[in-house]
Amino acid sequence: MTIEKVEGNDGWSAWLVVWPILTALIGSGITYWMMQQQRLEDLSLRPPIVVMEVSDWIQYAGEGRTDEERFKNGGERADAAARKLKEQGVLVLDSRIVRAAPAQVFVTTPRSGAARE
Numbered sequence: 001m002t003i004e005k006v007e008g009n010d011g012w013s014a015w016l017v018v019w020p021i022l023t024a025l026i027g028s029g030i031t032y033w034m035m036q037q038q039r040l041e042d043l044s045l046r047p048p049i050v051v052m053e054v055s056d057w058i059q060y061a062g063e064g065r066t067d068e069e070r071f072k073n074g075g076e077r078a079d080a081a082a083r084k085l086k087e088q089g090v091l092v093l094d095s096r097i098v099r100a101a102p103a104q105v106f107v108t109t110p111r112s113g114a115a116r117e
Contacts, residue, residue: 049105050085053095054078056109081107 054075062074082092085107095106 047089047091049091049093050107051093051095051098051101051105052078052082052107053109055095057081061110077110 057078058071058074060074061077062070062072064070064073085092092107
């Protein structure tokens with residue numbers, strides 16, 4: 001029984017094993033990078049979203065001596081706040097049409113002095 005020495009093919013056979021692994025890693029990395037770029041581009045096209053509880057604005061943010069004045073003023077202040085947010089590129093949703101949302105997207109309702117009494 002004799003053992004023959006293989007000469008010159010060791011580097012080539014190692015390259016044949018490593019090459020597919022390297023190309024798969026490089027291809028996966030490029031694909032991942034491209035998908036992340038597409039995702040960031042898609043997210044940049046979406047406007048920020050806020051949810052307003054208009055009933056709270058009417059109930060607590062209105063100022064005036066009578067309930068009617070506070071009701072009207074609260075509605076006007078809610079409309080003004082929604083217009084200001086719209087001008088800044090924000091999508092404003094009424095809480096009555098939103099089933100659920102995280103607390104971070106709700107607009108804080110200002111409290112008037114009359115509502116605290």
